[in-house]
Amino acid sequence: MSGHHPARGRRAGERKGDLRERAILDTCETLLAEKGYDAMKVGDIAQGAGITRGALYFYFGSKQEVVAALVARTVEHLWERSRVAAETTEPRQAITAAMRRTIELWAEHGLVMRTAIDLSLTVPEIGELWSHTADLFIDAIRAVLERAGVPAGDAPHQASAMARALCWMIERTFYHASQDSPEQLQQASATCEHIWMTTAGLTA
Structure with missing residues (x-):
């Protein structure tokens, strides 16, 4: 089943x-x-x-169903907050706004996000939900990279491959930082934003 x-x-x-x-x-x-x-x-x-x-x-x-619904509610909020930001026409503004929305939700619901990551390998419903959410973010990151001039495609130097790596890097970085302190979360967000900007060729 x-x-x-x-x-x-x-x-x-x-x-x-x-x-x-x-x-x-x-x-x-x-x-x-x-x-x-x-x-x-x-x-x-x-x-x-x-x-x-x-x-x-x-x-x-079951308890798993309750947690899965809680995760679904949380990632829906994350996606709604980040989607509009990522669709901003100007790539630099899109990246800054998307990271700001991401840090807001991790600060508010970091425990739920970490629980989702921890259970994603053992609870299929949560694993599917988390994977689907990641796919949405990968596509949004890809679109921002392409608007910044990164060529489309799956090769290592192209937007789709870079977007996948960026998405999972951001997830893991926030996972660890959210267990530490608000200051570490801010630092992690700033670092991820810098790497995303660099990948997009937007740093001075």
């Missing part, structure tokens, strides 16, 4: 604006910080959200 559940389509239609589901996801994020993924139980999430364990199962079939 690929992790799909028969109720998922129904639940997906209810998600927007559903206060109870939002409370479940908010509680899950709080418990990740307090207990960690392994120690967190479905009963803990239900209690924190003010519902019964049975009521929680109406929305989600």
Whole structure:
């Protein structure tokens, strides 16, 4: 089985604006910080959200499903914040704005992002979601590089290959820096921005 559940389509239609589901996801994020993924139980999430364990199962079939939905919500926010910035016509402004949006979300939800990365190899639903999100960012980075004059293509010196390397470099750099301090996160962001600018040929 690929992790799909028969109720998922129904639940997906209810998600927007559903206060109870939002409370479940908010509680899950709080418990990740307090207990960690392994120690967190479905009963803990239900209690924190003010519902019964049975009521929680109406929305989600397992702890993994709750975390996957939390990751989905978080990366959607990341993509919405970064997408508009990356589509800015002027490449230098696009890079600066995209990095600023990225650091904002890592500062707010770094724990969720790290949990997604940690679980992406063992929880297929999270792995697929994280991979899809990375593909969106790789395409956005590629478009910025091409607007800056980097030739299109998959060769090492061309935009698609560079975009893939930049995306995964940014992910890993933010992963480590977000565990340290806000200052380290700022430094990591500045370094990634400089490397992206250099790759795009935009440094003086």
